[in-house]
Amino acid sequence: MNTKAESRTNALGDRIRALRKSKGYSLRKLAPLVGVGFSYLSKVENDRLDFDGSPSESLIHRLADVLEADEDELLLLARYLPQAMADRIFEQPELFRTLTELPPSKLTSVVSRIKPRKRSPK
């Protein structure tokens, strides 16, 4: 009943919109800078693409570039694997299989041991 469209949280679009606004760009301004039409950008931000899926990886790339954002963050929101991550994963697959099989809580604790930082309250 819901291929996507309604109800889906849409983190990517929201993030892009926020970035765009923070730069003071309108859709019509930004579009040519990343080489697409403004109406397409609108659809991206609202997660209203004709088909089901994300915009191309290369568009994400250009957006990160122009909006001076963290490319990997955007890639992940669009459900693309950043290159560096992909390399590591496919290089040591079993290792990551082990990790993904861990219960989330344990995984989190393991990582927090490695990397102390990362807290919530500001």
Place this chain on the structure above:
Amino acid sequence: MNTKAESRTNALGDRIRALRKSKGYSLRKLAPLVGVGFSYLSKVENDRLDFDGSPSESLIHRLADVLEADEDELLLLARYLPQAMADRIFEQPELFRTLTELPPSKLTSVVSRIKPRKRSPK
């Protein structure tokens, strides 16, 4: 100078061929069981697809099925992320970013601490 074709080690094709032979299938026997033409299978095994890339995820799936192989293993060889892994990664992206940024040796040691040993025969 080398889009791919030559020199690439081709782990996926080799693995599929091994599995196929171990089941005593010829290309022509196996092909209909996974719903593709035998010549396409040959290309898959030899990594001679027209373009650069892997066969479809769904073909990998059917191959794992028919050949009674570990699906995730094949998916990873074909550079597809197994669903479970993808879910975890996109669910907790920063966590995996941290992990992939670790030097390989450290990552390995961390994991081996979690999972004692992959070791040993029954």
Place this chain on the structure above:
DNA sequence: AGGCATGTTGCCTGAGGACTGCTACAATCG
């Protein structure tokens, strides 16, 4: 030798993805 099963390769095509490029419309604002 012939025949047949097997594997390899090059060209071809159909479907779908990633957009373009309009157009029209509603809301906002200065």
Place this chain on the structure above:
DNA sequence: CGATTGTAGCAGTCCTCAGGCAACATGCCT
């Protein structure tokens, strides 16, 4: 008010992917 902005629909384009097909080579068996 007019100008700017965002939303939406839809036809049409271009390209890549995934696989099909026919022809070819090679081996093996009696």
